[in-house]
Amino acid sequence: MDRIVVEWVVILFLFTLFIGLVAPISGVGGGVLFVPLATAFSPFSIDFIRGAGLIMALTSALSSSPYLIKKGLANAKIMFPLVIVSNVTAIIGGIVGLWITNVFPLGEAYFTIALGGVLFLVFVVMITSKRVEFPEVKKVDAFSKKLSLSGTWYEPSLNRTIDYETTNLPLGLVCFGAVGFVAGMFGMGAGWASVPVLNLIMGAPIKVSVATSMSIIAVNSAAASWVYMAKGAILPFICIPSVIGITIGARIGAKLATRIKPLFVKYLVMGIMLFAAILDILKGLSGLSIV
Amino acid sequence: MSEKEIRIDPVSLVFAKVMKIGTWVGLTIMVVCGLLYLVGISPYLDTSSMAKHWGEPAAEFWKNMKGTEVNDYSWFLSHLNSMDSLSMVGISFLALTPLISVILIIPRAKKIYAILLSILVAEFIFCILRPLI
Numbered sequence: 001m002d003r004i005v006v007e008w009v010v011i012l013f014l015f016t017l018f019i020g021l022v023a024p025i026s027g028v029g030g031g032v033l034f035v036p037l038a039t040a041f042s043p044f045s046i047d048f049i050r051g052a053g054l055i056m057a058l059t060s061a062l063s064s065s066p067y068l069i070k071k072g073l074a075n076a077k078i079m080f081p082l083v084i085v086s087n088v089t090a091i092i093g094g095i096v097g098l099w100i101t102n103v104f105p106l107g108e109a110y111f112t113i114a115l116g117g118v119l120f121l122v123f124v125v126m127i128t129s130k131r132v133e134f135p136e137v138k139k140v141d142a143f144s145k146k147l148s149l150s151g152t153w154y155e156p157s158l159n160r161t162i163d164y165e166t167t168n169l170p171l172g173l174v175c176f177g178a179v180g181f182v183a184g185m186f187g188m189g190a191g192w193a194s195v196p197v198l199n200l201i202m203g204a205p206i207k208v209s210v211a212t213s214m215s216i217i218a219v220n221s222a223a224a225s226w227v228y229m230a231k232g233a234i235l236p237f238i239c240i241p242s243v244i245g246i247t248i249g250a251r252i253g254a255k256l257a258t259r260i261k262p263l264f265v266k267y268l269v270m271g272i273m274l275f276a277a278i279l280d281i282l283k284g285l286s287g288l289s290i291v
Numbered sequence: 292m293s294e295k296e297i298r299i300d301p302v303s304l305v306f307a308k309v310m311k312i313g314t315w316v317g318l319t320i321m322v323v324c325g326l327l328y329l330v331g332i333s334p335y336l337d338t339s340s341m342a343k344h345w346g347e348p349a350a351e352f353w354k355n356m357k358g359t360e361v362n363d364y365s366w367f368l369s370h371l372n373s374m375d376s377l378s379m380v381g382i383s384f385l386a387l388t389p390l391i392s393v394i395l396i397i398p399r400a401k402k403i404y405a406i407l408l409s410i411l412v413a414e415f416i417f418c419i420l421r422p423l424i
Contacts, residue, residue, distance in 0.1 A: 001331055005338045009329060043342075047349040058385055062314040069299070069307035076303040080407050087411065091418045102350045147403065154297050161297060218310070218389055219411075223418050225386040229379070230422035232361030233349040236378040237338060240325030 005237075008042070013241040016056070020249020025257045026269035028126070029217070030246045031057045031188040033272065036119050039112055040279035044238060046108055046115075047101055050187025051234035052242050054221045057189035059243050060250065061218035072153035073211035078166055078204065081147060083219045085173045086180030090220040093184025094227030102231075109287025115186055116280035122192050123273050126266075129196045134162070137203040143169040144202075151208065166202045175201060176216075184224035189217040302396045302404070309395050313388030321381025328374035335373035363422040390415040 019033045035053040039046050068074035101107040140149075150165035166172075175197040183190040191213045198209035228234050285291040328334055336356060344355045353361045367379035390412065397408045 001329075002339045002342060004342050008342075043346050045346055045348050045352065048345065048352075055382060055385075059314075059318060062310060062385060062388060063318075066307035066311035066314070069303050069310075072297050072299050076306050077300065077404070080404060080411065084407060084410050084414070087414050087418075091414070098349065102348045108348060152297055222386045222389045223415060225382070226418050229367075229383065229386070230361070230363055231349050232353045232366050234379070234382060235336070235345075236321075236325045236328055236375045236382075237336070237341065237345075239382065240322065240329060240378065244322065 009237070009241045011042075012238060013245040016242045016245030017249040020246040020251075021253040021256065022265055022269055023246075024250055024253040025260065025262050025265040028122075028269060029057060029189040029191045030060060030250070032119075032122055032190075032192055033269065033276070034242065034246075035187050036115055036273070036276040036280050039115060040276055040283055045101075046111055047098060047228075047231070047233040048235050048238050050097065051225075051228040052238040053187035054225050054228060055234060055239045056242055056246050057183075057187075057217055058221040058225060060246065061189060061214045061221065063247070065215045065218050068211035068214060071211075072151060073207055074215045075149075075151045075204070075208055075212050076215065077147065077151070078149050078198070078202070078208075078212050079215045079219070081143075081149075081169060082172060082176045083216055086176040086183070086216060086220050087223045089177045089180035090184035090224040091227055093181040093186075094224040095184075096181075097185040097187075098227065098231050098233060106288060109284045111284070112280050112287065113284030116277045116284065118182060118186055119273055119277035119280065123270060123277065125192055125196065126270055126273075129200065131206045132199055133207075134164070134205050135199065135203040137165050137167050140165055140167045141169055153208065155207075162205065164203075164205050164208065166198075166204045168202050172197055172202045180220055183217070183220050184227070187224075187228075189221060191217060302399050305399060306392045306396050309392040310388055313391055314385065317381050317383075317385035317388060319381070320384060321378050324374045324377035324381060328378055333372065333374050335367070335370045335376050390419075 016034060019030045023030045023033060031053040034056060035049055038044065038049045065074055069076060101111050144167050149169065152161050152163050154161050176194065179190050179193045179197065182193065194213040194216055195209045198204045198212055199206050204212065282291060344352045347355065350360065353359055367376040370376040393408050393411055397405050400408055
């Protein structure tokens with residue numbers, strides 16, 4: 001194997017190990033850091049980076065979902081109606097994303113600028129959105145009532161079970177349509193968008209929102225992966241070191257989360273995201289020969 | 292009520308169990324074959340020449356690496372004697388896992404959920420078969 005290839009396997013492993021370490025502590029998924037940073041710094045085409053980002057999101061979400069469902073935190077009843085919409089838009093997002101970069105001569109440059117824009121959006125969402133631990137649901141809409149979108153889980157910090165119900169399913173479906181499109185197009189899990197929708201719009205408790213969002217990511221990234229596979233945009237050479245790195249990093253990160261200050265790591269990650277957003281926009285503009 | 296006494300919907304539990312098994316199978320195939328590929332055992336895509344083309348969009352990459360156009364899954368399904376192709380089989384299995392989990396819970400689900408899940412299955416199948424149509 002060439003030296004440059006070995007070097008990039010090691011770099012990808014160490015880079016994703018770092019992402020795995022900081023992502024669980026800061027409350028963002030790995031894809032939202034991997035895709036923009038790899039686009040800015042690595043020599044790989046954005047097609048392969050998005051493909052690897054999706055596989056990373058898929059493996060992380062699939063690994064954690066069964067445990068979260070068994071604990072009663074991830075609610076499959078809430079997930080199913082939402083993924084019917086977000087699955088379709090994730091597939092469309094994947095198709096549109098690969099079409100832009102492969103058909104237009106300057107497609108990669110436009111796409112890199114759009115990625116920087118999305119990252120700014122993530123940054124704004126992280127600064128402005130509040131997390132409500134136990135939102136109060138005053139009125140349940142007819143669709144949520146019909147589908148019995150409610151649940152129970154045991155909260156160890158309170159030593160009791162918590163019953164909850166959710167509402168605003170029609171608005172939730174519209175929002176998840178947009179979330180799925182972004183996830184498929186940019187190769188991200190998009191938990192940063194789905195958690196606020198579940199928590200603030202549909203009224204699910206924050207722990208349920210985070211856990212249910214993981215199950216939604218598993219289904220959406222699985223569907224979008226087929227689009228990338230059919231276009232040869234998933235390369236084991238990039239996926240394997242990245243998946244191993246993020247998996248090991250996330251396990252260490254989950255243990256470290258109890259010892260270090262999450263606020264410091266959150267600001268660190270937000271700083272990295274802002275930096276990556278600026279770099280992506282500059283790289284895109286340079287591809288268009290504007291800067 | 293303790294943690295053990297919480298009643299989780301049996302359909303959700305089956306969904307979780309199938310997902311867990313599928314994930315282990317898919318991850319094992321993907322990682323084991325992927326690592327063998329990375330140490331140079333029977334590759335389909337030669338890593339030495341890959342560096343020249345990995346910056347190109349997917350369509351151009353395949354044209355320059357293999358002289359082909361990729362529009363379906365034959366690029367890895369036709370080369371199952373290569374470790375990178377086998378690693379892709381593992382990835383495909385992971386991407387199939389949610390679909391298999393959903394199919395297996397349909398008979399156990401309430402009517403309204405069975406309808407929703409059937410729509411989800413149809414979406415998945417269309418997405419997988421779309422390149423072959």
